[in-house]
Amino acid sequence: MSENILAIKNISKSFPKVIANKNVSFNIKRNTVHALLGENGAGKSTLVKILYGLLKSDEGEITFNNHTLKVQSPSEARKNKIGMVFQHFSLFDSLTVRENLILGIDQNMSFSNLQDKVNEISNRYKLPLDLDAPINTLSAGQKQRVEIVRILLQDPELLIMDEPTSVLTPQEVESLFETLNTLLKEGRTILYITHKLEEVINLCHEVTILRNGEVIESSKLVNETAETLATKMLGKKLTEIKTDYSKITPKINLSSKNLSIEFNDPFLVDLKNISFDIKEGEIFGIAGVAGNGQSELMNLLTGEAIDGVSGELDFNNIDIKNFSPKKRRDMSIAFVPENRLGHSAVPELTLSENILLSQFPASDFQNNGMINFKNIEVQAKKVIEKFNVVTPGPEAKASSLSGGNLQKFVIGREILSKPKLLIISHPTWGIDAGAEHAIRQSLIELAKNGTSIIVISQDLDELIEITHRLSVIFNGKLSKSYDTREISISKIGLLMGGQQDD
């Protein structure tokens, strides 16, 4: 057997308007953890989708165990002993764990046979599973466990993990790493896709760095630090972002008291007694694993889904909990929901037209129902210029912008309205590091000028970087808040995993 289990040679793949992979070549050594590192949009996902048979490369060759590998579908990849755990779980929410496992295997297997095998895998890799639990009752970590067991049932030689820690608490990350180490001891190989540098350093033996679809480096991991890796991944150094506590005033801007809502819907999370205060000029973070009530809370804060809300949401001493989004905007509250395409922006419309989506008392975009086209164009130009949005101009369709540029446009649109309160969900989700940096910096600048900001995010690094204070949401309950300078990562992790406040 050769030393390399997988050899990727000159793989190229382009999509309309973008080259995702350009002559990508590297080898993965047998029985190692190989990191595929790169920022969002660097071409990591495209490459592994080709590997797993979800996409077809335009050019190039893949050799697996000394055979040319040509897979047309994931099931063929699995037959070749390649398994993959996706970043976004591919499970049926309303079915049980057992049913999902059966659906996921390609060969015929009896129920009792499956049960034995699952039990064996669960014990060997310390992956306990309740086979009769419906998927929608599981946490993200438990869902990932189902995915991993499902793949292990196929006994893969090469296991591809696509950003596996993005939805996990720090404690869950640790137990995942234990599992991966057990797999390694059995002689398996792991291709680990991530943009988190610490994980590469802690877990991986070799690293391949992708930037703009090209391999920047593929080598053993020696003498690398998070910094050196970051510079290679980004191609430049980024200045450090610093929060400033001196500009926070004692005046409370928004105060939530026992805000609650019940949905009677198994796919929504009820919110229970959400309470917090935010001062002027303060950035308040809400951390938590996805699916613990973040989107429901966001809807309560923006006014998009408020039927049945109880408690109090006082903005400058006015209870706004039953106010519509428009009424809240009239009070200079701005919001940026998580989803850009089709929520905070309409992809089919031009940037100018997208300006009209959020109108504030100060904005002069219409007169008695007639649109003032000149003013919206001027405003769009202003946003583009001030926030370095890369685009041909205000007449470009929103869909033609990259994720990062569209997000800069949307956030810029809201910031230029000079809001008193900005509520923003996952501000840098799925965008490149340059845009991420610019957005974080602009949020900090905004707070310095007296705006209060709520940031809901799954990205702990982000929250630690930009917030003054943070709380953790778990199963619809918000923890008490902690000074970001004082709370430890492991404490946040415990709260994310459901530990109660002391």
Next chain:
Amino acid sequence: MINILPEFKARGNPSTLMNFLVPIIAVILTIFTGSVIFVLMGFKPTFALYTFFISPISNSYGISELLVKATPLALIAVGLAFCFKNNLYNIGAEGQLTMGAVFGGGIGIFFHDTSGFWVLPLMIVGGAIGGALWGMIPAILKVKFNTNEILTSLMLVYIALLILDYLVVGPWKDPYGYSFPKTRSFGESGRMPLLFQGLRVHFGIIIALAAVFASWFIFSKTMLGYQLKVTGFSPTASKYAGFNQNNLIYIAFIFSGAFAGIAGLGEVSGPIGLLYRDISPNYGFTAIIVAFLGRLNPIGIIFASLVIALTYLGAEDAQLFMQIPAAVGFVFQGLVLFFLLGTELLVNYKISFRSKL
């Protein structure tokens, strides 16, 4: 396992020019396919196409008839655009047209022996109200009970037709009509003025053009048009913007119903002059094709209404000179819709055959 079925793959950036050409290509393909059908039926294609498309409009009478047919089509279609832009599939325009005719026509019957300049305007307003009220029913059901407007608006068509049926054989029957299922004629004050002596094209065309212009203005210049557009593209973004989506549903159906109602009134107070069972040769349904052929654009709808109106006239001439059933007109309308949808699909997606290994 070999997959022989092709896949549709989205083109990243569909060509703007092709998008613009979609309706034109669809019409050309329709004419081509139509000639193939004529050949199979044993006609010379040149003769058949001439009979179908040229001879009906080769004189002023023909042109006038074309405009008479295009008037209700354009008016209804531009009303439907309010709904379709908002992703509301109102396919009950035929019912809204019928109720417009009933309301407006009812006024005409009531004032049949009164003369006055105000009778016709009153009838037009009545027609608009009748159509709008009928359009409001699916809108209310959708807002209150989340019903599917496709089903409710369609079912209401048949209710409206039966109401008309009941009226013309029952309470509104012409007392001097020898038991024919029709009402008495409207008075002279209740008729649409004719634009040219001896031709049937009537004042309704001016109303239709005004409605088309007004709709163009609303769609392209006002917040209302913007709100309809945003809600159609993305209801979530519309909610984010704080638009009142329920109001937008009502507004779209009111415009749609009112325009169809006026079209219905235009038919009975224009060419017909009274109420009877078959006041519309499916204008309300055919207008759906007109709306899409015109790309939901008011100016496009004008051209589309002329093209589709021609299929009505062509079918009549074909029946007369070629002895083939007038239903051939519907075949052409169906072909246009088919090619329109097909062309649009191919502009946005490409077919890719999976390569064999």
